[in-house]
Amino acid sequence: MKSEKPNLSAIAHTLGVSVATVSNALSGKGRVSTELAERIRDTARSLGYVPSVAGRALRTGRTGVLGLVLPDIANPLFPQIAQAIEQAASSAGYGVLIGDSRGAVEQQTQAILRLIDRGVDGIIVIPRRGTRISDIGCPVAVIDTPATPGNTVASDHWGGGEEMGRHLRELGHERVLILGGSPLSNVQSDRIGGLRAGLGSSVRAEVLWLEQHAETHGADAPLGLAAMVKDGVTAFAGLSDLTAVRALTELQAAGIAVPEAASVTGFDDLIWSSVITPSLTTLRMDMAEIARQAVQALVAVIAGLPQGRVTALGTVVADSNSVPMMLMLRQSSGPRAVDNRNVEGDEA
Template sequence: MANIKKIATDMGVSVATVSNALTGKGRVSSQMVDRIRQRANDLGYRPSLAGRALRSGQSGILGLVMPDLTNPLFPRIAQNLSMMADDRQLGILIADSRGNPDEQTQAIERLLDRGVDGLLIVPQKGTAPGQQRVPTVIINTASDPDNTVSADHAGGGKLIAEHIAALGHSDVIILGGDRVSEVQRDRVNGMHAGLNRSHKVTELWDKDGMDQLVCAIKDGATAIMTTSDLLALRVHSHLSQHGIFVPQDISLTGFDDLPFATAMHPQLTTVAQDVEKIAHLAIDRLIRTIQNDDPPVETTTVAMRLVMRASTLIKNETANLETTQ
């Protein structure tokens, strides 16, 4: 059976170098880390978590609390975090708080009771789980004072709004799903920032907002910006039932670039999170904190990317399209 000593002999390096490369500790070049991990995979090496725990006093397990795994965005985040942890030879226990703040609290306690070395928390909207008795990384949004790393939700909203403005739309609806959500509020604030005083902007929320869409369109609105792809899908269905079609009658945008955005007809204009980079930064920050490496405490935001598709159309021929390129 392959062990660290065998890998070290094959690579011509010390046992300590192999151990550091596999655990993410010490100063080992990224090229050497890749080579050592590839050789470990080739040999079928699997670390003994029990042995590691005895030697270091750490379990080698991280806890991840997700807000609702029925939302397609969150399994994608969980998968990327899991892959990043696996690259560091760490395991992850995942708990789903199922849209319930009380369940979130209980999930955190269960993971702590299992002896995890650190926690990654994507919090329930409107909650502030804060720092726990183990190192903790919060993945939420920049307006959350406890946030560690997140997508630039306000910046993504600004990108969408600038795109809509460049297409010549001057009467615009912003539709949010839940005012309690810090993420959605940041996205809406970013949309406002991407428009100017010449635009007529109607901000709507929740089911009441959905019910007002048809009247707002009849009053002259030509574009709807939503705070999620899921909400955009609901809007698309709602308008179709009233004989209003995207994009011929109204331009429509989403947020997050979920897989079904390309399955919609027309395909949905949206913004994409760099989930892989967010996961890398979150895992790196948590591991450094666990190792007492004094990581910086400031919030890190990761830029979002505009994805232009067929659900948005130019409003007039004089619109400036340069900013959409």
């Protein structure tokens, strides 16, 4: 027979005790006799008691909500990130309020400010390119590259790139074209550095920056990949799956067989990379782990815990922790050195 939203005083009333005692029992902090505490919990449950976030927030100054600020919600990687963060936050007892830095850099500041005004306890920021998140007057955790200063969690983009580079080298590729978006991206720089290291000095690797290409040739202009194949390039390493799929379809449309004549690889394991033909070898970030660490790092700051130390709850993340990426080997990784060589001649 539970009526409208029961509150602490309703529970106190039905049991003939004080609200203070109810509060103490429910929070488990105050010292309440185990017997009474149990009765209180039972009543709370049967009454369908849900603590008022507003009341608690007003009193404690905490809202139990984290902000998530992304460079651009429209980014195809956003679903993976948001899902992981939502999950991690949720199991840490936090809600997630979204913010969008879309467009200009000031938008990022605006988004952060709006979230702070909304009373979030802390913010997880994936910074816009070329942006550094300094002191924003609110606990913050950043997801970027391991080199990023501050309370940062990151994928090991460099290590991932290295793995991919090694993979391509072992397949026998000797000329690789790396397809990047913007040289301003820390993430992409790391991936390129890793790729180059993994490929080694014997493999020739160049970078084609799509942003630059778009400026000179127009956004929709073909990348001229077929000519590069003719020129001896046997592998195209996209710095994201989006780029990789673009390359793949351009090659296919030009009649170049993938992976027989040219390999195409990507990054991020977006859903697309697995449904296309041939599917893409790609590197997946461990978003669940990154999100978990980011939330943990943020919660540690909120709680005022010293960072970078082991606590009862596990290791509190210190500056620049990096999470390994996972190579998703798919068919498209393709050509053994020999096959590739053979077919390449035919096709070109």
